[in-house]
Amino acid sequence: MHFSETINTGFFFLAPWLVFAPVIGLLVNIILGGWFLKRSWGETAVGTVASLASGAAFVVSALLAYSVYANGGHGESVFLAQWMHIGDLQLNWTFRVDSLSTTMMLVVSGVGTLIHIYAIGYMHEDVRFKKDEKRYQRFFVFLNLFIAAMMILVSGDSYLMLFVGWEGVGLCSFLLIGFWYDMDTLGRSSWANSNAAKKAFITNRIGDFGFLIAGFLMFWAFKSFDFNTVFEAAESAPPELILLITLFMLVGVAGKSAQIPLYVWLPDAMAGPTPVSALIHAATMVTAGVYLVSRSAPLYTLVPEAQYVVAMTGAATALFAATIAVGQYDIKKVLAYSTISQLGFMVAAVGMGAYVAGMFHLVTHAFFKALLFLSAGSIILGLERGHHHLAHHGGGHGDHHEEVFDPGDMRNMGGLRKTMPVTFWLYLTGTLALAGIFPFAGFWSKDEILADAFREGYTGVYWLLTLAAFFTAFYMGRQIWMVFFGEPRHEAAAHAEESKPIITVPLMVLALLSIVGGALNLPGLHTFTEWLEHTLEVHAGEFVMSVALISTALALAAIVISWLIYGRNPLKAGQPDPLKKPLGLVFTGMENKWFVDEGYKAVILDNYVRISKFLADVIDWRFWHDWFHEKVIAGTYNWLSNVALNKYADQRGIDAFANGLGEWTKEASASLRRVQNGFVRSYALSVLLGVVLILGYLLLK
Amino acid sequence: MVPEIYYLVLSAILFTMGALGVLARRNALIIFMSVELMLNAANLAFVSFANTYQQLDGQIIVFFVIAVAAAEVAVGLALIVAIFKSKHSIDVDQMSSLKG
Numbered sequence: 059m060h061f062s063e064t065i066n067t068g069f070f071f072l073a074p075w076l077v078f079a080p081v082i083g084l085l086v087n088i089i090l091g092g093w094f095l096k097r098s099w100g101e102t103a104v105g106t107v108a109s110l111a112s113g114a115a116f117v118v119s120a121l122l123a124y125s126v127y128a129n130g131g132h133g134e135s136v137f138l139a140q141w142m143h144i145g146d147l148q149l150n151w152t153f154r155v156d157s158l159s160t161t162m163m164l165v166v167s168g169v170g171t172l173i174h175i176y177a178i179g180y181m182h183e184d185v186r187f188k189k190d191e192k193r194y195q196r197f198f199v200f201l202n203l204f205i206a207a208m209m210i211l212v213s214g215d216s217y218l219m220l221f222v223g224w225e226g227v228g229l230c231s232f233l234l235i236g237f238w239y240d241m242d243t244l245g246r247s248s249w250a251n252s253n254a255a256k257k258a259f260i261t262n263r264i265g266d267f268g269f270l271i272a273g274f275l276m277f278w279a280f281k282s283f284d285f286n287t288v289f290e291a292a293e294s295a296p297p298e299l300i301l302l303i304t305l306f307m308l309v310g311v312a313g314k315s316a317q318i319p320l321y322v323w324l325p326d327a328m329a330g331p332t333p334v335s336a337l338i339h340a341a342t343m344v345t346a347g348v349y350l351v352s353r354s355a356p357l358y359t360l361v362p363e364a365q366y367v368v369a370m371t372g373a374a375t376a377l378f379a380a381t382i383a384v385g386q387y388d389i390k391k392v393l394a395y396s397t398i399s400q401l402g403f404m405v406a407a408v409g410m411g412a413y414v415a416g417m418f419h420l421v422t423h424a425f426f427k428a429l430l431f432l433s434a435g436s437i438i439l440g441l442e443r444g445h446h447h448l449a450h451h452g453g454g455h456g457d458h459h460e461e462v463f464d465p466g467d468m469r470n471m472g473g474l475r476k477t478m479p480v481t482f483w484l485y486l487t488g489t490l491a492l493a494g495i496f497p498f499a500g501f502w503s504k505d506e507i508l509a510d511a512f513r514e515g516y517t518g519v520y521w522l523l524t525l526a527a528f529f530t531a532f533y534m535g536r537q538i539w540m541v542f543f544g545e546p547r548h549e550a551a552a553h554a555e556e557s558k559p560i561i562t563v564p565l566m567v568l569a570l571l572s573i574v575g576g577a578l579n580l581p582g583l584h585t586f587t588e589w590l591e592h593t594l595e596v597h598a599g600e601f602v603m604s605v606a607l608i609s610t611a612l613a614l615a616a617i618v619i620s621w622l623i624y625g626r627n628p629l630k631a632g633q634p635d636p637l638k639k640p641l642g643l644v645f646t647g648m649e650n651k652w653f654v655d656e657g658y659k660a661v662i663l664d665n666y667v668r669i670s671k672f673l674a675d676v677i678d679w680r681f682w683h684d685w686f687h688e689k690v691i692a693g694t695y696n697w698l699s700n701v702a703l704n705k706y707a708d709q710r711g712i713d714a715f716a717n718g719l720g721e722w723t724k725e726a727s728a729s730l731r732r733v734q735n736g737f738v739r740s741y742a743l744s745v746l747l748g749v750v751l752i753l754g755y756l757l758l759k
Numbered sequence: 760m761v762p763e764i765y766y767l768v769l770s771a772i773l774f775t776m777g778a779l780g781v782l783a784r785r786n787a788l789i790i791f792m793s794v795e796l797m798l799n800a801a802n803l804a805f806v807s808f809a810n811t812y813q814q815l816d817g818q819i820i821v822f823f824v825i826a827v828a829a830a831e832v833a834v835g836l837a838l839i840v841a842i843f844k845s846k847h848s849i850d851v852d853q854m855s856s857l858k859g
Contacts (some may be wrong), residue, residue, distance in 0.1 A: 734854030
């Protein structure tokens, strides 16, 4: 009876626990974490609490998804609290539970929980390699805070609640990129990691500025931030206004989802621990922009111009980042540029109006990119272990401590297939999924984007993305050959050790999802399309065989080419990249990220610093401080107090009066003193005169 | 009968002489005697008025004055003796300081 009632009303009332569960987890870890860590089981306890909190959010997400399903696909809004009511502004904390938001919730909490579990093992070793075991607790607090903020983002019922989460995840991203804030990625004392964190934060502020402008415009025009109100009002609003709103929103998307021109922070964000790179900078937070565009679909549909701009931005980013990934040596940097490229795919998809394809790729990408990053983390730990093994048991290699060893540099790897077999197979799964090989998840989702681009007539976008897909397969092939095949190019790689099950088991789950994830939206079945149809106006697109064949053929060709270059003749230690010679300057460009950072520095940063210096030195110091404050205000004040008040009013007025009174009294008493001469006869004379005066007065009156 | 004004004139003359004596002389004893002269000039004025108006008030005050003058002489002479003992002089101009 009670159960059937619950079935009817659904589990919507549980929605606030999406946020409360991780918040409780982080509070427990803040309060008890330090106490836990003093015990031998402390790290497990801290990690378990955090994982359970994230897992609880996953359970709630699953129940909510079920409720939406049981409700016939229709969403609900769950009111939690009144935030503020000021004039026209009516802000409530309301959870929007529909098929789109529950999809995001499931990805965030599902992948998030797996990464929490992975992090228990990863951080156990990381804090020891970095020699600060107390930060273990802080890591999980931040991780739970991130889950909470991300849940606020995806469950918000208005643009402002979304923005709260948007900023929250930005903060967590900043905190976690700068997690090892006092060192660089190699553990040397430096501010490199904090600088990376600041770069991410500031670049995101530029994007958020755009988002804020979009929000202001929205409120100015529609007097509301609520999704429903805005979407309804937008239909009768002038298209120029909607165009402005959507384009400013695109700036925010470019910041958070690392699109041209604001993508530069994401590669640097790899300074954070690998679970962070996987969770925040690959699987969830960076997809917030894609979610935002999907959520704002009713706005974007009204202005095809904006859609075109979004699609081109995404497609250009996809290709541009893919070319840079080819020239990178750091295993995480390759994945970072790959993430930017894949986000480009998603943004292009949602820009074309192919929301289902974009969201589908978002989900599958979360699986396989998290898998790749976490496997990369496992590889890095394996090399660290090998390096430490050498340092402790090396005997003849006494100088190993002096050598700076980069465990993330692919030129130090090679042959890891034998030493880390489990990680190899996991990584291979992720690679095949990312490269879009049939029947892995990436094949289906990427193909759907390409098919939509082809069908909707976005020819430019289609070719850009196809080319990007070719590069994707190529750089992933390059990575596989460089990392796992050939001979070890460093002794650490030769002595690398496989990771423990706490690290590999979550990876296996992700690998499984990367294999079967495509089943979400198989051509002909369109499960995912039907699911999202309840929230978005989308239609199932048909499978285009020619597109699938071309992209698969290109991917296979790219892998074969990468084998010809990197697999057939494995790289030797110290040998430059074989592509360097034939490509020449082009490869130098890829290697150096097309000098975008340097360009930004020359064009924007240096001028910015110059303007700042001018403002600080000339305007603020010399004009404002030296002239206005010192001369005008302080000078006038000094003159006023010194000359006018002190010299004239005080000294010549008040002092003169008081001193004059004293002087007069002194002089008067000096003359009176002469009367008191001590001669009795003069006193007698005074008495006589006094009597004469009084009597005279009395008589003559 | 001698008219009343004669007494008053005599009284004024005596008083003036006494006052001049107090102001002009430096010998403490002489000053003392001049004060007595002034007191008695006042006494003379009192009794003449008492006689004129036939009232006893003036005469009674005169008795008081004579009694007070006697007491004053006792104290004053004692002071003069004490001063003479320490200064070997009774010149009032030499007693311009309060210090002994």
